[in-house]
Amino acid sequence: MNLIDQTFEELQRKQQTAFIPFITAGDPDVSTTLDLMRQLQQSGANLIELGVPYSDPLADGPVIQQASIRALSNHITIVDVIGLAKQAREAGIEIPLILFTYYNPLLQAGLENSFSLMAASGIDGIIVPDLPVEESDRVRFYCEHHNIHYIPLVAPTSQERIRPIVDGASGFVYCVSSLGVTGQRKNFYGDIEEFLVKVRESTHLPIIIGFGISDNNQYKRFTKLADGIVVGSAIVHTIEENLGLLKQPATYSQGMDNVRDFITRLLEV
Numbered sequence: 001m002n003l004i005d006q007t008f009e010e011l012q013r014k015q016q017t018a019f020i021p022f023i024t025a026g027d028p029d030v031s032t033t034l035d036l037m038r039q040l041q042q043s044g045a046n047l048i049e050l051g052v053p054y055s056d057p058l059a060d061g062p063v064i065q066q067a068s069i070r071a072l073s074n075h076i077t078i079v080d081v082i083g084l085a086k087q088a089r090e091a092g093i094e095i096p097l098i099l100f101t102y103y104n105p106l107l108q109a110g111l112e113n114s115f116s117l118m119a120a121s122g123i124d125g126i127i128v129p130d131l132p133v134e135e136s137d138r139v140r141f142y143c144e145h146h147n148i149h150y151i152p153l154v155a156p157t158s159q160e161r162i163r164p165i166v167d168g169a170s171g172f173v174y175c176v177s178s179l180g181v182t183g184q185r186k187n188f189y190g191d192i193e194e195f196l197v198k199v200r201e202s203t204h205l206p207i208i209i210g211f212g213i214s215d216n217n218q219y220k221r222f223t224k225l226a227d228g229i230v231v232g233s234a235i236v237h238t239i240e241e242n243l244g245l246l247k248q249p250a251t252y253s254q255g256m257d258n259v260r261d262f263i264t265r266l267l268e269v
């Protein structure tokens with residue numbers, strides 16, 4: 001049993017869909033990220049995806065690419081992000097934390113070292129978007145050893161690979177809503193409903209959906225189709241819009257309130 005399992009069991013009992021925000025750790029700096037995590041938890045986040053900034057984020061659109069560049073200007077490493085998770089636990093963040101990292105930073109830091117640090121820092125799951133399931137044995141070994149869930153991505157084009165991908169999953173399965181990179185969009189993959197049904201039939205795990213979900217209408221549409229919804233770029237874009245306010249002590253709380261207000265509008269029932 002892991003905090004992610006408990007969270008989804010409780011949400012399923014209450015027939016609620018998980019709200020899972022993604023933010024880039026260290027954007028614009030570590031202390032602001034900690035305050036943003038607190039704000040997200042207060043605003044109703046059920047889990048948080050904590051992104052490790054990376055210099056070659058091939059699956060990311062411009063908004064998250066820019067966030068990575070801002071965070072990397074502070075020289076944030078994967079070890080710093082894991083340390084940030086530990087600080088968040090000490091600061092009262094109680095919801096599950098999912099480390100979101102490309103494979104290279106994880107390899108550079110060393111799998112044994114990274115997973116030992118994650119387990120000691122209150123990280124409950126990991127997503128490695130550029131690690132194919134066929135090459136995930138070592139990562140999944142460390143996940144099982146440290147009781148950290150390994151959460152794979154399935155795309156509408158995964159088709160016959162859906163089964164092997166979800167068979168290697170624990171915690172939940174992340175269904176991407178569209179082809180291409182992350183980023184706000186007006187429409188999604190044509191047969192998104194059929195795709196989600198196919199994934200649902202392939203696993204007993206909760207299924208969540210992400211990519212492009214950026215407003216209340218889109219959010220409400222997907223609450224009917226998935227057990228959780230990830231929103232990244234729209235939140236990161238709101239942070240970007242408020243960087244000026246967040247950088248000045250006198251206007252910092254206004255910046256935080258603007259992020260809160262965006263989340264409130266996004267989640268309106």
Ligand SMILES: O=P(O)(O)OC[C@@H](O)[C@@H](O)c1c[nH]c2ccccc12
Pocket residue numbers: 022049051059060064100129153181182183184210211212213230231232233234
């Ligand atoms: O940003 P979006 O369109 O709301 O999508 C979620 C996404 O940000 C987050 O889950 C994510 C960030 N980087 C990724 C790379 C691949 C897959 C998913 C991601």
